[in-house]
Amino acid sequence: MVSERARSVDSFLAMDVLERANEREDVVHLEVGEPDFDPPEAVFDAAVDSLRGGNTGYTVARGKPELRRAIAARYDRDYGVAVDPDRIVVTPGSSPGLLLALATLVDPGDEVVLTDPHYASYPKFVRFLNGVVRTVPLRASEGFRPRAAEYDRTVGPDTSALVVNSPANPTGAVLDGETLGAVASVADAADATVVSDEIYHGLSYGAAERTMLEFTDEAFVLDGFSKRYGMTGWRLGWVVAPPGYAEAVNRLAQHVLISAPNFVQDAGVAALATDESWLADVRDTYRRRRDRLLDAVADWGLDPDYAPEGAYYVLADVSGLPGSSVDVADLFLEEAGVAVTPGADFGERASDYVRLSYATDEAAIDEAATRIDRLLDRLG
Structure with missing residues (x-):
């Protein structure tokens, strides 16, 4: 059954x-x-060279050190944020990273606050973990951007996580720094944790992109190579975990994911090294x-x-x-x-x-x- x-x-x-x-x-x-x-030609070349070099076996679950260092360097370069590579766990796409982050945070009965509209998989993952979904309403007349005050009204004593997504799927909304900072403050006051889905970073049209890591270290941040680099089928993403959470995420990854594809991780290093002009x-x-x-x-x-x-x-x-x-x-x-x-x-x-x-x-x-x-x- x-x-x-x-x-x-x-x-x-x-x-x-x-x-x-x-x-x-x-x-x-x-x-x-x-x-x-x-993707840029250098990405293809790196994948082929890695395959020919025999890099087809497992890596450690958290990902190759050179890729995690390259991801950390990107946060420093693009946002001026220092991230310890030991806080990064590489995943086969950002969706498994989302599930790992929520599994690390959500016990049965815990509440997770989402926006409405939201990405389709968010509530499915929460309910899969026997969590409870609470929502913050978004309005087309406001560009589907959330009001921080709505998060404040929605969190409660059972809230374990607040999920934000910018640029957002399905709305295309981009959250400014003031909103992200306010959501971080709401989460901190509620003893909850922000999960920030940033997979569409790099694809904004005039709006400034800010990472949640500019406003708090106590957040899970999800990103990857699928959207920005046109690497959907390559299946490569990552999770930046808050200090003290990375080992728990890594343990889950060891059992659930084993590792992201070896040679694709080398392609990810090459992607991050490209001139993104x-x-x-x-x-x-x-x-x-x-x-x-x-x-x-x-x-x-x-x-x-x-x-x-x-x-x-x-x-x-x-x-x-x-x-x-x-x-x-x-x-x-x-x-x-x-x-x-x-x-x-x-x-x-x-x-x-x-x-x-x-x-x-x-x-x-x-x-x-x-x-x-x-x-x-x-x-x-």
């Missing part, structure tokens, strides 16, 4: 849509956050795509009343269309051949939206715009 814990975890709707879309021909994919650019072109490309997609969404009459500041997602307001966001996503896929993600996966306050990813080329965005425009015209 399937366990109650496994039954409690709902499907990841974006992946369900992707699976269905892949069974069809001639589908425009706007459902998943899959960068369409390659090329990222400016990537951001400019995403900005153009965002603006193109926002124009299309407005033409459809689904304007969400905000502009994403980072990541590569737009929420389209489908509350005026028949049915739920799941129904609308089904309609777009079946009748227009455009795959989008139902907002229902991102929280109650996202239930009137569908998420569209602009991590694809402008021709695909234009084709999706034409198809959905024709569909909505037919619906009247």
